[in-house]
Amino acid sequence: MGEFEKALEKYAKYVIQQARTNLTKGKKNYSKKLYNSLSYKVSKKGVLFPMEQYGLFQDEGVKGKDPSKVSPNAKIKGQQAPNSQYKFGSGTSKGTFKQFTALMAEYAQKKNIRFRDAEGKYSKGGFKSVGYIIASNIYNRGLRPTMFFTKPFEKGLDKFSDEIVLGFIDDNLKLE
Numbered sequence: 001m002g003e004f005e006k007a008l009e010k011y012a013k014y015v016i017q018q019a020r021t022n023l024t025k026g027k028k029n030y031s032k033k034l035y036n037s038l039s040y041k042v043s044k045k046g047v048l049f050p051m052e053q054y055g056l057f058q059d060e061g062v063k064g065k066d067p068s069k070v071s072p073n074a075k076i077k078g079q080q081a082p083n084s085q086y087k088f089g090s091g092t093s094k095g096t097f098k099q100f101t102a103l104m105a106e107y108a109q110k111k112n113i114r115f116r117d118a119e120g121k122y123s124k125g126g127f128k129s130v131g132y133i134i135a136s137n138i139y140n141r142g143l144r145p146t147m148f149f150t151k152p153f154e155k156g157l158d159k160f161s162d163e164i165v166l167g168f169i170d171d172n173l174k175l176e
Contacts, residue, residue, distance in 0.1 A: 002174075003167035008047045011160040012040035015049065018152030026146055028058055030107065038149075049149070056086070061145030063087040064138075080142035088139045097139060104138070105131025 001009070016038050023029045037052040061081025065088045108114070108130040115123040115130065 002044070002171040004164065004171045005042050005044065005167070007160060007164040007167035008042045011156050011164060012042055012047045012049070014160065015149075015152045015156045016040055018155070019149045022146070022148035022152065023058075026148060028146055028148060030110075034058065049153075051149075055149065057143060058146050059149045060084050060086060062143040064140045064142030066140050080144040084142070084145065088142060097135065100139065101128075101132050101135040103131075104135040107131070108134060 019038055020035055023035050029035050034052045034055050037050070037055065039050055041048045041050065061084045063081050063084050063086065064079055105127045109127040113130050113134075114127065117123045
């Protein structure tokens with residue numbers, strides 16, 4: 001492995017470690033699926049960072065379909081990711097709203113999120129109702145960007161750019 005690849009390796013390890021830390025600190029590490037999927041591949045051409053596809057949505061955020069449909073009692077109103085290239089309801093996703101609702105119901109059950117009646121007892125609506133409300137809220141408002149990957153990617157470039165360039169020059173001088 002040449003100096004260029006060694007420098008890229010250090011950079012990539014830094015990015016992955018920081019991105020995983022950001023997921024954990026940002027409480028976005030619910031199933032550990034995204035956390036565990038973060039990896040890198042270094043070659044003479046550069047470095048790739050494969051991850052679960054929804055990692056892109058978590059990082060950049062997703063525009064909501066229709067923020068005006070959010071409950072008038074909601075604390076946060078409006079579009080969560082107005083500048084995102086991704087949008088709910090664009091028809092490019094493979095999942096359906098029904099599948100998304102089921103996932104949110106599962107999330108509500110694992111996190112024990114339930115409705116209570118006026119007496120403080122759990123109501124009979126169940127996790128499906130909570131899942132539907134969470135799903136419709138996210139679908140309409142969108143997902144706020146976390147920048148869990150973008151920030152360490154850019155910070156790592158600042159931190160390791162000199163080492164990467166010197167490694168590239170060093171390797172090319174050895175070829176002469």
